[in-house]
Amino acid sequence: MPITNTPALTAENIRTVPKVLLHDHLDGGVRPVTLIELAEHTGYAELPSTHPAELARWFSEAAYSGSLERYLETFSHTVGVMQTRDALVRVASECVQDLAADGVVYAEVRFAPELHTEKGLDLDEVVQAVLDGFAAGTRAVAQAGHRIRVRALLTAMRHAARSREIADLAVKYRDQEVAGFDIAGAEAGFPPTRHLDAFEYLRRENAHFTIHAGEAFGLPSIWEALQWCGADRLGHGVRIIDDISLNFDGTANLGLLAAYVRDKRIPLEMAPTSNVQTGAAESIATHPIGLLKDLGFRVTVNTDNRLMSGCTMTSEMTALAEAFDYTWADLRWFTVNAMKSAFLPFDQRLAIIENVIKPGYAALLD
C-alpha cells in the first residue's frame, strides 16, 4: 500500500469538506426536540413519542417500510406541527443551521406550501415564513463564522390539484431565494402529466423545476417528466437503471431514454438511504448510483429526509465511500456535479465551485 498523507474518508473528515445539497425536504428534516416542543405549543397530540431519541428511532423505523406510500405517512407528524408562522420560521432557521454544521455550503430545500395552511396561514404567508426562517438561520450561521446559501424549492403535491397556484408562487418569489418548483408525493397513479399546465407555465416563464420521478414508479414516469413536462432535473430517477442492461464483459447497453438522460446531462438527485427505505433500491452497496456514476451520468448525493432517514450529507457520503471505495476525488466530483446542477445563475455557480468547493478539497487531493 502506498504511503500517503491523505486523510481517511471518515465521517469526521467528510463533515469538514464543502458539500452541496439539492434534494432535502423541510418537513423531512425537523429536529426531534423541536417537533416535541412544537407539538406541546400547538396542542398537537398525535406524536408517537415525546422522548427525542425514541421519536427519532420511531421515524427511521416507520419510514423503513419498503413502500413510498407508507414512508410518506410519517410526514403527518412533522406537517402536523408546522402550521403556524413561528413554527415554520423556527424549523427553517434550524434547518439552515443543521446543514451548515454538516458542512453544506449550498442547499435547495423544498416544502409544499399547500400542506401548511391547516390553521389559517395562506400560501404567501407560508412561503414568507420559511424564507424568513432561512434568512434568520443564515444570519446565525454567519455570526458563528460560517457561510451557507440556502434557497427554496416550492413543491406541489402530485395527488392534489394546486400545482398551477404553486407554480405561480415560485415565479412570484423567484427574486427572493425561491429557486424553483417540484412535485412530490405518491408516484404510482399520479403521473407528472397531471400537472402539465403548471410545467408549461413555468417554461413560458423561463423558470426551473425538478420532478420526483423514477422512485416508486419506473421509466414511463421519467419519460413523462422529461419529454412531456420538460424537467431540468429528476428527483431520484433511480429506475433509469431499468433502461440499462449489462453485458457479460461488464460493458453496458443504454436504451434511448437512459442515453438521453446521460447525453443531456440531466442531473439525478439521488438519496441512497431514502431509496432503501422506500424499496427503490435494495441496499446502499447495490444502489444504482455506483453504476450510474461509472457510466458518467450526472449523479448527485442528497439526504431527501434527514429525520425519516436518520441521515446527513456527511453520513450519506460516508456510506457511499465505504460501499464503493470512493476517494476524495469522487466526493468532489459529486459535489461539483451538484453545484453545476443548482438552480442558481451560472456565474454564481462557478464562483462557489472555484472559490469554495475546489479550495475545500484541494488539500485532500494532493
Ligand SMILES: O=c1[nH]cnc2c1ncn2[C@@H]1O[C@H](CO)[C@@H](O)[C@H]1O
Ligand atoms: O422521496 C419522496 N418522494 C415523494 N414525495 C416525498 C418524498 N419525500 C418527501 N415527500 C413528500 O414531499 C412533501 C413536501 O416536502 C412531504 O410532505 C412528503 O409528503
Ligand SMILES: [Zn+2]
Ligand atoms: Zn424527495
